[in-house]
Amino acid sequence: MLQGCLDNLSIAQEALYNRFSPRMLGVCYRYAHNREDAEDMLQEGFIKVYSQIHQYKGSGALEGWIRKIIVHTCINILKKNKKFSDSVDLIHASSIQISDNNIPSLLQAKQVVECIRLLPIGYRTVLNLYAIEGFSHKEISTILEIEESTSRSQYTRARALLEEILIKKKILQKPKESVRMVGVNS
Amino acid sequence: MERRFDMSDFEQSLKDHADQFKLIPSKRVWNGIYNDLHPGSKWPSITVGIIFLITLVTIGNLNNHSNKTVNKEKTSFLSSSKTELKSASETDKSNTVAEVNSPKENSTKLSVNNNSIEKTSNSESTNSGVSSIKNAENNTVKNNETESIKSSSVNDEPKAPTTIAIKSPINSEENFTLKNDNESSNERSAILNEAENLLPNVSGDQQISFNTETEEALPSIERISFDPRESNLSVSENSFLSVSENSLNNLIRNTNFIGQTNESILTNLKKALRKKNKNTEWIFYVSPNISTVSFDHKTIHPSISPNPSSIVVLPNQPNASVELMPNPRIGFETGAEIKTLVAKNLKVVSGFNINYSSYNTVSNIVHPTIATLILTNKEGTYTKDYITYYGNGQTQNHVSLTNYNVQFSIPVGFEYTIWGNKKVAINIQSVIEPSAVLASNAYLLSSDGRYYVNDPSLLRKINLGGNFGTFVSFSSNKIRWHIGPDIRYQFLSSYKNNYSGKEHFMDYGIRIGLSRVK
Numbered sequence: 001m002l003q004g005c006l007d008n009l010s011i012a013q014e015a016l017y018n019r020f021s022p023r024m025l026g027v028c029y030r031y032a033h034n035r036e037d038a039e040d041m042l043q044e045g046f047i048k049v050y051s052q053i054h055q056y057k058g059s060g061a062l063e064g065w066i067r068k069i070i071v072h073t074c075i076n077i078l079k080k081n082k083k084f085s086d087s088v089d090l091i092h093a094s095s096i097q098i099s100d101n102n103i104p105s106l107l108q109a110k111q112v113v114e115c116i117r118l119l120p121i122g123y124r125t126v127l128n129l130y131a132i133e134g135f136s137h138k139e140i141s142t143i144l145e146i147e148e149s150t151s152r153s154q155y156t157r158a159r160a161l162l163e164e165i166l167i168k169k170k171i172l173q174k175p176k177e178s179v180r181m182v183g184v185n186s
Numbered sequence: 187m188e189r190r191f192d193m194s195d196f197e198q199s200l201k202d203h204a205d206q207f208k209l210i211p212s213k214r215v216w217n218g219i220y221n222d223l224h225p226g227s228k229w230p231s232i233t234v235g236i237i238f239l240i241t242l243v244t245i246g247n248l249n250n251h252s253n254k255t256v257n258k259e260k261t262s263f264l265s266s267s268k269t270e271l272k273s274a275s276e277t278d279k280s281n282t283v284a285e286v287n288s289p290k291e292n293s294t295k296l297s298v299n300n301n302s303i304e305k306t307s308n309s310e311s312t313n314s315g316v317s318s319i320k321n322a323e324n325n326t327v328k329n330n331e332t333e334s335i336k337s338s339s340v341n342d343e344p345k346a347p348t349t350i351a352i353k354s355p356i357n358s359e360e361n362f363t364l365k366n367d368n369e370s371s372n373e374r375s376a377i378l379n380e381a382e383n384l385l386p387n388v389s390g391d392q393q394i395s396f397n398t399e400t401e402e403a404l405p406s407i408e409r410i411s412f413d414p415r416e417s418n419l420s421v422s423e424n425s426f427l428s429v430s431e432n433s434l435n436n437l438i439r440n441t442n443f444i445g446q447t448n449e450s451i452l453t454n455l456k457k458a459l460r461k462k463n464k465n466t467e468w469i470f471y472v473s474p475n476i477s478t479v480s481f482d483h484k485t486i487h488p489s490i491s492p493n494p495s496s497i498v499v500l501p502n503q504p505n506a507s508v509e510l511m512p513n514p515r516i517g518f519e520t521g522a523e524i525k526t527l528v529a530k531n532l533k534v535v536s537g538f539n540i541n542y543s544s545y546n547t548v549s550n551i552v553h554p555t556i557a558t559l560i561l562t563n564k565e566g567t568y569t570k571d572y573i574t575y576y577g578n579g580q581t582q583n584h585v586s587l588t589n590y591n592v593q594f595s596i597p598v599g600f601e602y603t604i605w606g607n608k609k610v611a612i613n614i615q616s617v618i619e620p621s622a623v624l625a626s627n628a629y630l631l632s633s634d635g636r637y638y639v640n641d642p643s644l645l646r647k648i649n650l651g652g653n654f655g656t657f658v659s660f661s662s663n664k665i666r667w668h669i670g671p672d673i674r675y676q677f678l679s680s681y682k683n684n685y686s687g688k689e690h691f692m693d694y695g696i697r698i699g700l701s702r703v704k
Contacts, residue, residue, distance in 0.1 A: 010224055017216060022208040029209055043215045047222050109206035116204070131197040132204045159196060 002062070005053045013050055020063060021046070024070045030116055030128050031074040045073035071133055075143055078125065115165045123158035130155050225664055236472070237520050237540070244542060244592070465527045467701050469537075469668055475695020477517030477543040479589070481688060513546040513586070517693050519674065523597065531603040535617055539597065540624075541651075541674065543691040544590030547629060549638055551585060552577040557637035559630060561644075561684045569633075576638040578631065587629040587638060591680060591691055595621035597653060611659045615672075619651040628680055631687060644685045650677045651691075661703050668699035 001019075004012020025042050032038035049069050056065050116124060125144065129135045130151070137155070141148040521539025528534050557574045560567060576587060599617025606612055626645045629638040657670025672695060679688040 008223070010220060013223065014216065014220075017219065021211050021215070023205070025209040025211045026204070026207040029207070030204065035209075038209075039211055039215050042211055043218045046215075046219050050219070050223055109203045112200065112203040113207045116200075127200075128204075132201045134201075162200075163196075 002053070002056070005050060016049075017046060020066050023063070024066065026113070027067060027070055028074055030113055030132070031071075031078060031125065033121075037077075041074045041077055042070070044077065045070040048073055067133075071129070072143075075125070075129075078121065079144075111169065111171050112166075115162060115169060115171065118165055119158055119161060123154055123161060126151055126154040127158040127162065131159070240518070240520060241540065467525045467533075469523045469525065469699040469701040471521065471523070471668065471697050471699030473519040473672060473695045473697040475517050475519065475672075475674070475693040476514050477545055478514040478692045478694070479512055479545045480690045480692060513548070515544045515546060515588070517541070517543045517695070519693070519695070519697075521595075521597075523699075525601055533601040533603075535597060535599045535601050535615060537597055539595050539619075541593045541595060541621070541693070542590065543593075543674075543676070543693055544588055545691075546586040546588050547638065548579075548584055549576040549587050549629070550579045551575055551583045552637070555637060557632035557639050558634070559639060559641070559644075559685065560633040562686065563684060570641075572632075572639040572641065574632075574637045574639045576629065578636055578638060589628045589680070589689070590626065591623060591649075591676075592625040593621040593623050593649060593651070595619035595651060599653075606659070609661050612656065613659060613668075613670075614654075614656045616654045617652070619653060619674075621649050621651055623647050623649055626680065628689065630681065630685060644681050646678060646680060646682055649680070651675060652677060655697055657697060657699070664703045666701045666703050668697070668701065670697060671695070672697045 001012050001015050005016055021042065024045065025038060028038040028041040028045070029035065032041055049066050052069065056062065116127065119127065126140060129140045129143065130137065135143070137148050137151040140146075140151045144151070146154075519539055519541040521537055523535055523537035523539075525533040525535050552575060554573050554575060555577075556571050559570045559572070561570055562568075576585070597617035597619045599615065601613050601615040604612045604614060623646060627640070627642070628645055629640050630644065631637075632639055651674055653672055653674045655670055655672025657668050657672070659666060659668045661667075674691075674693040674695075676691040679690060681687060681689060
């Protein structure tokens with residue numbers, strides 16, 4: 001399939017597209033404002049994939065390589081459309097305690113993604129890049145052309161806000177505060 | 187499966203859930219990607235559209251020439267000498283004229299009807315032959331008699347039997363002149379006078395065409411009978427490559443291939459496609475050219491002179507010649523070729539194209555005159571007379587007569603690469619083109635070289651041409667260009683063998699072709 005794409009065979013290109021496009025559209029959907037924008041990002045991303053397919057050396061999974069291109073394409077489109085200028089009303093979520101005891105609950109992937117999409121674009125992007133894509137704050141600062149400290153603070157706020165949204169949507173139960181028992185010597 | 191959102195590992199849980207999320211994209215996404223990666227697939231559709239558009243414009247222009255109105259201003263040029271023929275036609279329009287002659291002499295038969303005069307004569311020494319008599323009321327009578335019929339003089343009483351004898355011995359080397367004897371000239375004057383009265387009146391500068399076949403006076407020079415339904419164009423909008431891939435894509439979909447990788451299937455399909463596609467190439471081209479003509483194997487060189495002339499030998503008269511004044515015109519050819527690699531630098535060429543060739547002849551308007559063509563058939567030589575308004579000359583009152591040919595051809599031939607590589611190459615190509623004549627028109631020179639007559643029945647419907655050219659092929663982005671000069675020559679005359687005159691179209695032009703880079 002890879003060789004067919006290198007030979008510019010449309011049948012191989014379509015096979016590659018059919019294999020990876022559903023997951024990649026999910027990636028784009030987390031960055032985009034709506035589904036149409038997500039499909040535009042996907043289209044542009046795959047065009048870049050086919051044009052740069054000769055640069056794939058085989059080290060690492062093909063999906064990871066494609067995903068990287070798709071993410072960069074999404075970021076470039078957002079930057080081009082100046083989507084990061086949205087102002088944000090922050091709900092400081094530092095009061096939410098994160099306990100070690102987790103309450104198991106039924107979580108749907110779609111619900112989680114939809115909750116992520118509820119975040120403001122700036123928070124959402126940093127959250128996606130750090131928590132899901134695995135970029136470091138230093139890399140995020142380079143990609144988004146922001147300070148590293150800004151990336152850290154944005155992520156902290158984004159995570160807190162996401163937790164609050166998950167709780168409000170009853171996807172996540174508010175953790176009970178842990179009680180520390182003070183040992184008493186008898 | 188239920189998954190716990192582990193707050194202790196928020197990022198991992200978030201990542202796991204996000205990775206599970208999938209969406210199926212709409213078809214427009216793949217269409218947009220495909221069109222961006224393979225822009226060449228648009229070209230067949232665009233080229234077919236251009237061909238169709240050019241064909242429609244050509245048909246429209248040619249049809250518009252046949253819609254000129256006739257000026258009803260009356261003109262007369264012959265003295266109105268009354269003959270029994272005229273009076274007979276006035277009293278009884280259903281009269282037919284039967285011609286009589288001695289058995290040993292050639293007979294000439296005349297007929298008069300409302301719109302035309304047609305006279306055919308047979309020069310068989312045994313006096314066997316066929317003559318046709320057409321009634322003024324469009325009743326056609328065919329007389330196959332070979333015995334002589336008693337003739338009567340022209341000078342009979344007006345109500346006497348209307349028979350006229352005209353002796354016109356015809357020799358293959360002898361001109362047919364209008365003045366055989368006084369009797370003949372008087373009879374001709376009578377006929378012309380009658381014709382003048384029966385035909386629509388026209389002014390000197392009107393362009394009138396006379397069709398003896400349909401017995402109608404057509405108020406136009408050019409008559410078009412082009413039916414695009416007769417053409418056999420069947421162009422696929424997809425290139426050969428994409429057609430194959432589309433069928434393969436359908437096969438893959440039907441086998442639930444989506445989302446699954448079958449390397450062996452893809453590899454085999456890829457090998458088969460690659461092998462097939464590398465050897466064939468579709469090229470779509472347009473070739474504007476200058477269209478000229480050669481007569482009787484004498485070439486006329488394209489000239490920018492407003493009145494280029496050429497000396498040609500008259501049909502049936504090798505020792506006599508007249509001067510013609512044809513003017514070259516712009517023509518064009520467009521079509522598609524498929525080339526298949528059969529050897530290292532050799533390709534077999536085939537395909538289809540439409541070619542338009544034409545030239546103008548300067549003619550002076552004359553009074554209605556009988557002009558004669560000497561024709562041949564299996565049984566020998568015969569003559570055919572026409573009423574014409576076009577003389578072979580140029581005066582102040584002149585017009586341009588257009589001879590043209592629209593042909594649909596299927597070229598078959600070879601292309602050889604002289605020099606080059608995948609990016610740039612120089613090729614020579616030579617093809618033979620059997621063709622079907624879709625539309626044509628021609629003004630034939632009369633036997634005495636003094637007039638032009640129009641008879642579509644003498645034009646061929648099937649012809650044979652040859653095309654030779656050299657061109658440079660080079661690639662630009664995803665398109666391959668093929669540009670170079672080419673020459674097309676019509677091997678067979680535009681006319682049937684009945685008419686001894688020969689006309690061969692020659693087109694000199696530049697071919698511009700496009701194909702997809704593989």
